[in-house]
Amino acid sequence: MQGLLAWAIRHWVLTTAALLIACAALGYSLAAPAPPREIRLAVGAAPDSAYTLAAEAYAARLEATRFRVSKVPTAGSVENLRLLREGAVDVALVQGGIAGRDRDAGLESLGAVFHEPVWAFLRADRGLARLADLRGKRVAIGPEGSGTRVLALAMLAANGIGPEGFEALPLGGPEAAAALRAGTADAAILVSARVEGTIAALMRAGPEVALADLTDHADAYAAQLPFLVPVRLPRGGLSLADDLPPRPMTLLAPVASVVVREGTHPQVVSLLVSIMREVHRARTPFAPEASFPNTLTQDLRVNADAERYYAHGQTVLQRWLPFWVAVWAERLFTILLPVLGIALPLIRFGPAIYARHMETRVWRHYDTLRRIEAEAAAAPDGAARQALRDRLETLEGLVARLALPASYRRHIFALRRDIAYVRAKLAAAPGEDGYAPADATAAG
Template identity: 35%
Template sequence: MPKTLKLILLSLRDLIVSAGPVVFIVIGALAAAYWYLDPQPPKTVTLATGPAGSAYAEFGKRYASALKTNGIEVVLKATDGAADNLQMLRSGEADIGFVRGGSADPVADEEAGLMSLGSLFYEPLWLFYRSDAARKIDPNSAALTALPQLRSLRINIDKQGSGVPDIVEKMFKANHIEARTLRLSNLEPAPAVDALLAGKVDVVVLASAPQSPLVQRLLRARGIQLMDFGQSDAYARRFAFLSAVTLPRGVVDLAADMPPHDVALLAATTSLVASDQTHPALRQLFAQSAQTLHSGAGWFNRARDFPNTRTSELPVSPEGDRAINGTPPFWQRYLPFWASNLIERMWLVLGGLVVLMLPLSKIVPPLYQFRVRSRVFRWYARLREIETKVDTRAGDRDALLDELDELDRVTHGIAVPLSYTDELYALRNNIYAVRKRLLANWPKEPGPAAAS
């Protein structure tokens, strides 16, 4: 092996060994932080949606598609609605779910560890009724405008667990109407719509986003009308979880001028709710996906009105607040999800390690220097032994000369960086000086021939 290459390899080895303790500490700290912080999320997450055909079910499919691009499988769990979703979140059967305003208990659910990822959209309370049923109440008008007009009609208020029956019963009570005096049923949304169209019920109450196929179907059905809540502002003042919204004229179908006039409605705000046991990276992914899925203009809102954190009943998680109100880190635009998430979760640890390495790095040069110099200094012990023997004339003169010659040969094989060669040459000079003293102070005794 060429001497230059050997010198390079030796210097590299010394550097690695000198930096080894620091590297070991850093790797150990990183491993411990990775284990403790658990930055990488599980590959599956359960999303509680809603009944088949509902807006919740449709949005669930969109979230599943959005998260699939990041390698996360979203398991969609069909439920009876917002109240059922809340129960699943409380029991841990679901990680994330859609929850309608008015369904959660702000105090109890906050204590249970539930948090909002942001409000997503208005979910109007659609009260569809049959025109022929309305004429039975008032032959001069086929329009219903107030809840007391429904006393004698067959009303479906959605399935228990959807949260709709609770809202409707509160509204009836505000009108001094006892729910037990009404002809109420609790069919699921799809069968209820079929029953309304078939004339088996007179009124159907749905709480769903306008994207729901069932809502779209009833808005275009003949003989079916949408109730105009003329008292929507009053209801919104009485119930904090409701907002007064307007279905604009022609928004359903501009060409057909449907609806032919503005319709006043009541709406709750639907939020994406997660458990505090759900991995933070998954909460972040859902909150970021909400920015894409719900930021467009809708029938009841302008572009970028949603998602927002203003109308959430539950505390907003840091991930939701950062995704909605903050600016995403620049590296998210250039790195894949796993790498971006790793930096996001461990940036504090990485910064701490940088601070820790500053003082630790100062011990590397002395360690390196010690290793290189020890290659030279360790031979001084042997040289001192020889020097002591020379001074005391202990041992055999020729044997001591052989030891000095051997030591000299060894030192010529030592490889050190150029900056340390002065110490190597100093050792050789000292070997030469001891040999010189030995020859001067301990002359060779004449042999028998010389003596005669």
């Protein structure tokens, strides 16, 4: 009995240890690896562009969280997508209407962060009022690799003007504005979320340069180019003092989105979305406060971890602990959860199993004591009773040598008391205390 129980306990201990190790291994396999320490971030070439300013704000906050940030200068959205596909950068801003779910299947969006209105400035002194008037004209549409160029070509194509129908000037920003004011360009199509700088300068360029008002055709553009949404520029929206613009105007705008590669670490995604909320929550000339970031009008599939963040916010640990502390705490919790699922029942039932083992070490001697007591009733002669006394002495010696914790020694004392009781019966004369001689019945 004792050997069987000891074997069962050893088997239980080994099985429990194996289960705990297996559960820990399972938890480790389920836990995401630690986030990378370095993030490669695409940064625009123009120092005052919305892309550059946003990327610099991201970089500053990532570095404050003890990431190493590598800034990769790029020409714009097209190059950003290429670098993302090639794995040369990890995070980049991409203009709406540039990416495609089939071509860019390995990329995911973390959400839109701001509108980027299209500013189509035309030489009004040459009779140009609409994009449809630009056939055969010189139009600054941005350099190769820029999102501005892709969007300008799409808008001109919507007006029936293909790439061969006008002279494309690879100028953007200040260079495009300078060419337009100098008369070497008939029009300049700019995409910019910032109204300061180049946009403000062209709005003040004089009557020879005019901003195209798309109010009458905004719905038609949005129908043909669904990534564009109408945005309103109110009268005096750029300058109340100068009454710029002098009347309300409608522009079209894609949204700029933060794009990452598929498989980006979930905690990096959570951190980036929290940074996006911090940087882009403020109101803009084209959106009220807290409009961005959001997951509307996305060319790419939205990252699942980003969607969870938008739905539920940061985890409790990320909300109250520094980023890297929260990272390791969440990984440890993921590893320990399966272990606790096994350990808690063991903690609950383990003491009971241990107590039974301790008590069984005493109780097994009762089998011997009961046999001695039963044999004593049928042992009338002195020699047989002496042999039973010797067996009792041996049993008591075994019991005396039992090593049990103090809380279980009461069982030893109880057993020794019962041994003394049986010894007292053996000391009585045959026929006393319930014992009868073997031939008592026959003698009667």
